[in-house]
Amino acid sequence: SQQGEEDPQALSIQEGENATMNCSYKTSINNLQWYRQNSGRGLVHLILIRSNEREKHSGRLRVTLDTSKKSSSLLITASRAADTASYFCATDLSDSGGSNYKLTFGKGTLLTVNP
Amino acid sequence: DVKVTQSSRYLVKRTGEKVFLECVQDMDHENMFWYRQDPGLGLRLIYFSYDVKMKEKGDIPEGYSVSREKKERFSLILESASTNQTSMYLCASSLLAGVPYEQYFGPGTRLTVT
Incomplete structure (x- = not known):
């Protein structure tokens, strides 16, 4: 079952601009994480935000979490061509019966930064 | 640096073959995971293990089995490969059972079943 959903599915910007990606989820979470995936490679962890943090x-990353709206956003400031990648949010559920080390990933936002 | 390695980057197998995908991590992590990634579907959890010889089904375990005989190694087995198992397979590990630490991923194995 899909827990996190990223929005938009794809985003294209110019180098130097800021990029904002959003993630919405359905049920209560312990924490939310953001990952980056370069084309055809494994995922790399970027940042973790706990449910009691806002x-x-x-570095150039800023993550916000609004548990009342069940949403998070990832802002990349002063983007570079090297930031071109897919970005995923991942959540672990607060009511997961003890398996709270499992993460559920969204489908990702494909960010393209044009030089 | 944590290193998670996977035995192959690319693999081509025939329908009906038994396929082994190997994953090794070098940071003494307790948890290990196998995902598959397909366009439009994102990452889906196949199996995970929180200790040697322990395993739990993920969201899509059908057609797969796993083995964890040593802490650093987690194998994914396709007993009889089928074309619908053509996918990117990603292995990951994380530090402690029961704690939501970040996951460290291997580079992935792109499996094609013909």
Whole structure:
């Protein structure tokens, strides 16, 4: 079952612009994570935000979490061509019967940063 | 750096063959996972293991089995490969059972079943 859904499915911007991707989920979570995947490769963890946090920063990344709306956003500032990748949100459910190390991934947002 | 390696980047097998996909992690992680990734469907969990010889079904276990005889190694087995198992297979590991740490992924194996 799909828990997280990213929006938009695809995003194309110019180098230097900011990119914002959104993730919505359906049920209560312990935390939400964002991953990046370069074409044809494995996923790389970017950032984790816990359910009691509202905002988190890591370099050019800013993640927000609104548990009342069951949504998160990932902002990449001053984008570079190297940021071109697919971005996934992943959630672990707070009511998962003890298997809370399982993550459920969305389908991803494909970001293209044009030089 | 955590390293998760997968035995092959590309694999071509025939329908009905038994296929082994191997995954090794070098950071003493307790949890290991197998996903498949298909266009438009995202990542789907096949099986995971939280300890040696322990395994649990994920969302799509049908047609697959797994083996974890050593902590660092988690194998995915396709008993009789079928064309609908053509996919990208991703292995991942994470630190502790019962704790939602980040997952570390291998580079993936692109399997084609003809």
